[in-house]
Amino acid sequence: MGSFLDSINLAFIIAAAVKIVFFSFMVILPMVAYSVYAERRVSAIIQDRVGPNRTGIPLTLFGGKKDIALAGLIQPLADGLKFFLKEDFTPAHVKKFYYWLAPALVMVPAMMTAAVVPFGSELDLGWLAKLGVEGAWLHKPIKLVIADLNVGPLYIFAIASLGVYGIVLAGWSSNSKYPFLGGVRSTSQMISYEIALGLSIIPVLMIFGDLNLSKIAQYQDKNGWLLLPLWGEGLTFKRLVLWIPIFISFIIFVVAMFAETNRAPFDLPECETELVAGYHTEYSSMKFALFFMGEYAAMIIGSGLAVTLFLGGWSIPFGAPLGLGYVEGATPIWLGLLHIGCFLAKVVCFIIFFIWVRWTLPRFRYDQLMKLGWLVMFELALANVILTAALIVWLPN
């Protein structure tokens, strides 16, 4: 027993717990709340409206003269509070167990996939020693990824596709026609897009030769992003030619990611013009909010994965030539924080792009979606794999 206890690396466990709390509860959940706000504000400016710009600090409630509006930034908190105060209604005709299980099955996989996304390079806590803190763990920089798995993208795809079970279960257990149609649509949408999604990153993995997402990010930091191979070893002729298949796989990946996260123009399971609200028609209160948050969390993780694979993850553009690159074990704390900021900035840009596309494109018809998935994306992704393989083999280094 003693030896077992000794074998536990307490510092490692505490570091992992701190990273989980920081990344999932202090980064992703607030980002979920604020991407809903961003969605409303961006859709408003696209449609020549104003959007929620009032909810601020309600000073008038406490006898003040004027409320502080803060451009409506408190709106997500008010929305969350509203969800808590609403009646949590379970209709009589539902299958209770699965009805209660479904929202969790949407939210949990979305949050779990966050584990392998590297959200920064590493944090050097050596400066704590100057403040009088002691311990061996101080002198080893902390890697900013919750689980440094060697199967990163595979893990994400495996867990993220579980999210569809939540939708299907919600549709089935609600025991009424619109949720059922939403669930069925979600299933067939998933099988037509998962293949293209999986195949689209194979060229990327062939180039990296590695499935570890933090190593992929480090490689891009040193040698230029996959979509911006302009520094380090990226300037070689081979890398510049390989840019073409990578761009194709980026397009396929992003389109498939839209379908995977049920975002417009592929939001067929929800499809409010045809299916009322799709799979969550019968849900109310926090259970509905969980579906909502799960969708946005999946969107954030999807953006994080796209950023990590194609856009250099946490690395700063032209970081290595500018001296802002990552050096293993010798990255100062300010650079570590800058890398976290860079990653979050890229993810935010990607989310804005998601929102922009949603409020631009009309929804695809169902047969169009299937046709696009099976007849275009799938073949294109396959051809792209072969093209990349051929280029890698035949092109001189």
Next chain:
Amino acid sequence: MATVVVQRPKLKWHEKWFISTLAKGLLITLGHAIAILRGKKKVTMQYPEEKWDANLPDHYRGAPALVTDEHGRERCVSCQLCEFICPPRAITIIPEEIPSTDPWAKVEKRPRLFNIDMIRCIYCGMCEEVCPEQAIFLRKDYAITGLSRAEMVHDKTKLYEIGGVREGLVNKWNELK
């Protein structure tokens, strides 16, 4: 039967595969977003801070109100026509006789109670149209709010307060005639 052959637009390959059309759509929405962000286009009016009161048209129908004439006499003679024509029955009038000591005793009647229930009022303007004495007018007040039902009933004092004084128009009760 005549057959109409609908001419579908011939799409180019890049339009068919959403390449140029996607870019075009994104540019349109981006254009709207930029115009709004730069403040070049303004559509929404921030209501309680900005109001359109100065631009209300002359025929705007707001809250109905009673008016007094240039002598300070209440114009309403309590004929109750408005009470009878009011489609949602928002008006309640209890008439009384003007005592003989009053300088306007010859008018004979005035309202003792004149209530308009603003929850019921539909701002149709029929009371104004039917009034033979031109005593009731629809004003431009539109933000009629209250915390209780009782607060939403405008009584005589309130109605005269909103209405104010109107000169001219009917002067059959004046000395001139």
